[in-house]
Amino acid sequence: MDYFLSEEQMMIKELARQIAVEKIVPVRQELDEKEEFPWEIMRVLAGSDLFGLFIPEEFGGLGKGSLELTLAVEELSAACLGVSTTYAANALGTYPILLFGTPEQKQKYLPDIAAGKRLVAFGLTEANAGSDAGGIQTTARLEGGHYVLNGTKQWITNGGEAEIYTVIAMSDKSKGPRGASAFVVEKDTPGFSFGKKERKMGIRASATRELVFEDCRIPRENILGREGMGFIVAMKTLDSSRVGVGAQGVGVAQGAFDEAIKFTRSRVQFGHPIIAFQAIQHMLADMATEIEAARALVYHTARYMDSGANDVTKVSAMAKLFATDMAMRVTTNAVQVMGGSGYMREYPVEKMMRDAKILQIYEGTNQIQRNVIAQNLIKEAAKAK
Amino acid sequence: MRIAVCIKQVPDTAEVKINRETGTLVREGVPSIINPYDMHAIEAALGLRDALGGKVTAITMGPPQAEAALREAISMGVDDGLLVTGREFAGADTLATSRALSGAIRAIGADLIVCGKQAIDGDTAQVGPEVAEFLDIPHVSYVRKIIEAEIDHEARGSIKVERLMDEGVDVVQAELPALITVVRELNTPRLPSLRGKINAKKTEIKKLSAAEIGLTPEVVGFNGSPTQVKKIFTPAPRCGRRVLEGGLEEQVEALVKELMEKKCL
Incomplete structure (x- = not known):
């Protein structure tokens, strides 16, 4: 389908695809098996x-918007979700600086991020604060010119590999959610260390580690926004990044679908390529239809965000929810139509299926996305009365 | 350092089919690419520019559509492109091509000229060295490593390289201006960048005709080409492959016997 992309948007898509085909596809299996971070x-x-x-x-930077980032993430995801997660998590970690940073903070960090010289990570989740972000126990105590951080962040993508961390911590526990603040912490700050690398089901090229803060002193000016704005920073960040997870869903589903089409055209059973059988055809038809529907929703959500709209929470949650549930179904069915071959590591679809699962879990589980959508529906209905 | 890279637009031979009756390439519908060896030449030029400063100009001789090859080079980071074009250049052999390219290089000036070792369509490996001869400058072919390169403010400098030979490697140093032709082992060509692609769209490609580089129609293109093609044919497919059967010892025995009969052992 023609999505009326501009010439520059087409260039971005082509370039990301070229990188995917020439640089990612040849090494994705090795990165997955060795659980190796894709520095190259x-x-x-x-x-x-x-x-x-x-x-x-x-x-x-190049001053582009959500749609352009979406296009790049989609193409990289078609090759390897582990690589695209690393790339997308960098954007996730950058949004707090982009959205809430002072001109000085932006000048200090963004040029290096834009050049790819320093990688970024976002630290929100903790052992007792996942879907319930209000359970954050990491603290930030103001002492003279410094904040002193204590606590542990869990399952942080790019942890240990990134050099810049945007972290949510409680600056005033007595205020509950209004007592959270956002901070920039640089790697190599004394008192900041990393836990072991997690061993995951999928997206194994990406690195996931704990961030450990033990009396970690950071300059007072490293706060993003004002004290107490931590949750707003986190929610606005997730509003911006969610559509990117939707793009990952579209990408990995397309990647798996392309493998399934190729395979079913060449695999012969009962004297015919299996694509000649209606059972296979209907599965492929459903897969293609769902991918296109998700892509349309993801692209249009990104365009809506780029238009400057500020009521993006509901649609971005819808785009994330729909595209990632779709990705799980399509990658699973790609394995199914390829049968035993699909289950073998010789073909990339078993990896795609393992990888796709995380999309329904990270950056807000799909159950939380439904909560978010429902809360907005209730608000809208109340307003309409 | 002013660096000129000579590139050629060629059919993607991975996609080419041969017309069995006429023995010629079927070029219709075959995508065009930059000659793969020239990609390594571009990378070498960009690497030297990044290290030493200066400017890289990509040059090609060809029909108007060869402009696409120059734009692709610019998307990788080449500063500008020069297209030597006109009907008078059609039908050129390596001598006429080298004469035209050297004329263009003389017109813009260059301290170093980098070429791929050969093109994958003609496979002659003649154009690079011939360009150097027309310019009366030293050349080193089959460069697999650039050991060092230097240039001062008065454009005096040198380049020291490893040249890949059948029996080993030569280390050669040449005074600038010089020309090198490069092999695949030299480097890994970079991918385009987004800024490069945007720039490649906008950049105006300079065009030069024979007259503009001071050449008459008699010495370029078909008229300036002494090569005469006697016959074009498809080499017969190599046959005679035989799969040995039986146990390992039987196979080895049969292989040794056959090799001795053919006087290979």
Whole structure:
């Protein structure tokens, strides 16, 4: 389908696809099996300017929007979700600076991020604060010119590999959610260390670690926004990034679908390529239809965000929810139509299926997305009365 | 350092089919690419520019559509492109091509010229060295490693390289201006960047005709080409492959016997 992309948007898509085909596909299985962080590919992405896509030109980026980032994430995800998670988590970690940073903070961090010189991670989740972000126990105590951080963040994508961390911590526990604040913490700050690398079901090229803060002193000016704005920073960040997870769903589903089509055209049973059988045809038809519907929703949500709209919470949750549930179904059915071959590691679809599962879990589980959508429906209905 | 890279637009031979009756390439519908060896030449030029400063110009001789090859080079980071074009250049052999390219290089000036070792369509490996001869400058072919390169403010400099030979490697140093032709082992060509792609769309490609580089129609294109094609044919497919059967010892025995009969052992 023609989504009426501009010439530059087409260029971004083509470039990301070229990187995916030439640099990611040949190594994705090895990265998955060795659980190896894709530094080489990150360097290629940096050289291709893709880290600067969504960063304003005045800070060394290309000044593009959500749609452009979505296109790049989709193409990378079609090759490897582990790689695209690394790339997308960098954007996730950057949004707090982009949305709430002072001009000085932006000047300090964004040019290096745009150039791909320093990788970013976002630290919100804790052992007791997942879906219930209000359960955050990491504290930030103001002492003179410094905040002193104590606590542990869990399952942080790019943890240990990134050099810049945007972290949510409680600056005033007595205020509950209104007592959270957002901070920038740089790697190598004394008192900041990392836990072991997690061993995951999928997206194994991406690195997931604990962030451990033990009397970690950071300059007072590293706060993003004002004290007490931590939850707003986190929610606005997730509003911006969710559509990117939807794009990952579209990408991985397309990748799996392309493998399924190729396979069913060449696999012969009962004297015919199996694509000649209606049972297979109907599965493929459903897969293709669902992918296209998700893509349309994801692209249009991104365009809506780029139009400057500020009521994006509900639609971005819908885009994330729909596209990632779709990705789980389509990757599972890609394995199914490929049968025993699909289950084997010789073909990439078993990895895609393992990888796709995380999309329904991270950046807000799909159950939380439904909560978010429902809360907005209730608000809208109350307003309409 | 002013660096000129000579590139050629060629059919993607991975996609080419041969017309069995005429023995010629079926070019219709075959995508065009930059000659793969020239991609390594571009990378070498960009690497030297990034290290030493200066400017890289990509040059090609070809029909108007060869402009696409220059734009692709620009998307990788080449500063500008020069298209030597006109009907008078059609039908050129390596001599006429080298004469035209050297004329263009003389017109813009260059301290170093980098070429791929050969093109994958003609496979002659003649154009690079011939360009150097027309310019009366030293050349080193089959470069697999650039050991060092230097240039001062008065454009005096040198380049030291490893040249890949059948029996080993030569280390050669040449005074600038010089020309090198490069092999695949030299480097891994970079992918385009987004800024490069945007720039490639906008950049105006300079065009030069024979007259503009001071050449008459008699010395370029078909008229300036002494090569005469006697016959074009498809080499007969190599046959005679035989799969040995039986146990390992039987197979080894049969293989040794056959090799001795053919005087290979």
